Structures are given as C-alpha cells and as structure tokens.
Amino acid sequence: MPMWVIRGGTIGEYETRFHTENKVYLTWDGLNVDLNKADDKDGLNAILSKQYPDTSGNKIKNWTDQIWSFIHDIKPKDWLVLPSRLSPVIHVGQIVSKYTYNKANEDPYYHSRNIKWIERDIPRSNFEQDVLYSLGGFNTIFNISQIQPRFKAMQENDWVPSKHDESSYETTNELIALLQEISRDQIATLIRTKFRGHRLAKLVRAIMAAKNYATHMSTSEGEESDIDILAARGGMGFDNPKICIQVKSSDTPVATLDQFIGTMHRVNAEFGLLVSWGGFKSQVEQERAQEFFKVRLWNQNDLIDQVLQNYDALDNYIKSEIPLKSFWTISTDLD
Template sequence: MTRLWIVRAGKQGERELAAIEQGRLLPGFLEVGDLSTCKGRDAILAHLEQVMPDAGRNRLKNFAAQLNQFAYAIQVGDLVVMPRKVTDGVAVGEVTSEYKFHSEDPFRHSRAVKWLNEAVARDAFKQDLRHSFGAFMTICEIKRNSALERVRAVLKTGIDPGSLLGKQGKAAIPPSDEDVEAEDYASDIEDIANQQIISLIKSEFAGHALADLVAEILRVEGYTTKVSPPGADGGVDILAAGGTLGLGEDRICVQVKSGDGTANHDVVLRLIGSVSNTQARTGLLVSIGGVNAAAQKELDNNFFKLRLWQMPDLLKALFRAYGELSDETRAKLPLKQIWAPISGGDE
C-alpha cells in the first residue's frame, strides 16, 4: 500500500537545491552513522545515545522514530512531499530506492526520488494539508483526511478536492509509539505564518508590483531608488544608490522575478551585464521562485558582485523595514508581531 511522507531538507532549506538537482531525499542528521547497521528503532536509539550524548531522552526517542521511518518504513513507490523554505512551494516525488549511506558524502543519509513536480504552490492545497506540511518533524507520515489521494489529485489536476472521507478521514487506528505522523505533533507556527504572508505578497504585489515593494524596502534602508516602468526592462527593474541624493558609491542594480518558476543561468548573466551597463557596483537578484543549480553556481562565482534574495531573505528585509513602510503598503500587508514559545524537532 502506497503511503505519503514528509521529508524536509534543512531548517533553512539548505539542502533543497541539492535534493532537487540530485533526485535525492536529504534529511540531515549528519552526526549519525550508517542506519543499515541499526535494525529497528531501539538499535537506532542506542546509536543516537552514543553520538548525541547531550541530547535529552525524549528528543533522542523522537529522532530514533524518524530515522527508523526514513531507513525502514518508507518503501519504494511511496510518495513524498518536501516542503520548501526558499520558495513558497512544495516538491512532490516518488521514492525510487532503499536507504543509502555514504560516509564520504556530505549529506550521508539519502534515498533516491523521482520528482513529479518540484514546485507545487502551497495554495494549491487546502488549509488542513498546508498545516500538515508545517509540522515540526523532519520525517513523518501524512495519512489523515485522504492526504495521499488529495496530493495525487493536485499533481494530476492542480486542484485539492478536500477530504474525500469527511470525518472518517482520520486514521482508524491510533498511532503507536513507532509512528511519527504529522498531525500528532505541533506545527511550526512561524513557518505557517510566513507562508500566509508569502501568499499575501503574491496576491497584493503580483507581477511588476513586487518591484515597487522591493524598492520601498530599499528606500527604508537608506537608498534612493528608481523603478523601471512595467514592460521590457532589459534586466533592470530597480536602480538603488546610497549617499546624499543617491550619488554615493553604493550602487545596486536589481532584477526582480515575481513568478513561481526558478531563475536560470541566463537571468544571472543578464544581471551581470546590467550591473556593468548601469555602472552599478552590485547586482541583486530577487527571485521568489528560487534559482536552479546553474544560476546558484554563477552567483557563487560572482560573490563580490552579486547577491540573491529568495523568499526568506525578502521576508527578513520586509520585517526589518515594516514599521517605516507607507500606510498604503502596510494596509495591503497588515502584519502583527507576536512572541511564541520555541518547539524543537526539525534538523
């Protein structure tokens, strides 16, 4: 029987790009040794007690249950969701290999996956599934509310039909101590809130309007800005400069990509050309759909010339500037800061 799993790729999405490009699930736990030598959760727990001696007992039991699922419970043919941090989407794939461990591999633990869709918008799913995707766990199963059938439906039609079983959609048998299920653990409130803010940004600042928002954030940070009019921009959406009257040496050429698709190598090359043509010192690429591996490599090769804002970076900049944004902008993005206790569990 096919099952549906969540496998994350880092608290900040630091392994997402590698997971997508390499077709692998990369859950982390880098201090942990080869799980194929640990048969069962108790054996994994004993190993964790050796390699993570300072962690609490309950935390280790939680990790052992997750790792046992990754190594042994997930089966070839199961579907997996990787909630993405650097974009607002999720990747959905089919597991194609058993657990593998490579001591020389920087990611160590992995399973091969065939990605069926690398960037499904979270808004394609109804709220209950979005909350499941926001569970704190790195590895867990989603089996309530017809989750598997609904993910399949979204892959096929783009539409979440909702719970097909109504109130009967919950698991008939209560989860045992061996289970790690998304609905049985606290959600990452910050992540869920961020996803709601992202949806609001995409709705209120669609298309070229996102350049206006980025320009306003830069103005709050002390830059004088010039926004190109809508239409063909030749790779320049915003020019920003520091100093009196914007005549300082801190000159930035900004390219804003508001679509869900990843920015590719050509986008970065055009930005490099625009930096030169406009006599800017720095290029800033704002891409809410992230970048692909070739684009990231080009950005890395131009570390002293280019910077990248993906969705988490844009949110951080927005939060820094929010109190000084215009009344009109804050009316479109009504936000309130709250304090909440921290819950752990994600690697």
C-alpha cells in the first residue's frame, strides 16, 4: 500500500491544526489558487512560477513534484506519516478524501486532504534506525511506500518493535558512511562552482590565514601562475616556515613536481604546498616520499578536509560562499 510523509512545517508549526481538524494541508504561503485548474505538471509548474516569480526554476520544479503528489498521486486509503517536530514521536494516519481547495480559508490553509488517524504519539525509539533515516530529507511531501510493510508489522504488534535487530549498529555505520559521502560530494560541487580558476587560490589563502599565516597572493586573475601564494609565520610574514603555494584548479592530475620545486628555489621558499583539484598522477605520488621534508600535496579530498578543520576560523566571505552547518551524531567504527 502506498505511504507518504507529509510534514507539519519546518518547526512543527502546523501540526496542531493537522490534529485538531483531522486534515493535512499544503503549507506554501500565498498559494490561493485552485490547483485543479492544472491539467498536468507543466500547467502546475506555470502556476507556481507565476505565484513565486523570484524563486529559482529548480526549486519550482521540486515544488511542482511535491504539490502534484499531494493533489493527484496520493489516493484515499493511502497511509501518511507525520514525523513530529514538537515531540520525539511519529503520527500515522490514512487519507480519506480527495484534494479540496477552499478559497475562504486563511493563508496557507487553502489546500487540504481529510485524514483518519491510525495511531498518534508513537515514540521514535520504537522504530529501527533505517526507518528513521527513511523519514528524513528536505522535502515536505515524499513517498516512502518501500517501508510501509514495516509500519504494518508494527501496527499488528501494537506499535512496538517486533524484534531486536542485531544488525542495527552495522546499518547505522553504513548509513552514516553514505551520509558523509553525500555531504562531501555536495561540498565538492559547491567549491567547484564557487571557486573556479584563480578563485580556488583565494580559498587556499583563506585557509592559510585561518592557520595564522601571513600571506601574499598573486594579483593575476586570469590563468594560474607558477606562484599563487607566499605564506610565512609572524605578523609581517618574516618568520619561519616560509612556504610557496601553487594551486591548480583543473580536473587534470598534476604529472610532475620538477617545475614546482624549481619555483620554490627561485623564491627562496623553505617548503612548498602544491594544491591540485584534479589530484596527482602516480609518478608524483612516488615522488611524494622523496620530497617529504620539503613538499606537501593537497588533492580535492585534502582541501575539503582543510576547509572542515578550519571552518570556524575562515573569514565571513568564504563562509558565505560555502555555507555549512554542523550536526552531532554518534561516533561509529568509521571515526
């Protein structure tokens, strides 16, 4: 049987009304339009684009998919899940009506479906971790039919776990690993978009500044030069260590260290840092050990690690370009 998550607001601000009226609502502000007028998703997309002209096309498309599901894809007798933001509980219900538009209601309660509550206030702790992960996400409305049998089994067991899952710890590890991978991919995409070409050197300079190095940066805004950044300790940069930094933003792996080491000698740098977004060819990896006391190499993963390790000390401009939010989770075997 189909089952859907329908949220009651970012902070649970609509949940009480959902419960008292036995309805779920579309909670998009200012959407006082009869959405039955849209014959297909293109028509709905056009309505939303007109209602929200300052919203990006990608967000409008995402909203179109969610709202179309609320109006057409969700059928009477489908189950719905409302993960509460007000308490650590989950509410389960069933859709009992078609979509209704009521122009006379106050904003944003124009669009509704009637529901019958199957069970309310089920503790989140009754659900296994993979089920709770399935209820997460950024959307307000989405399908979770793949776990409906799990909910049905719990209903038949008075909403308590039917058995202790010995694999839950391993499952948690796998899910956290997947979440970490997705997060790093998103950060990499954002850096690639925001810091193209010579701008990537500005990010590296900000990291060095966060590490309390005085820096001098090449004024070239065009092609990457053989010297992008000079860094040293001390308020004026006169103290050791003195570092020559070259930044390669290309996706092409660096093939040799010879040119970079020559540049280090030319500027009398004691040490060198070569940053390559595209990584390094195997030959360079072999040279890494030979140059261990002089040169450090950062690939894409190393650069992201540096951003995360020094994020709190980065300047406000960099933080605005790479807006990150930390959250706590349990320590696992992956840490």
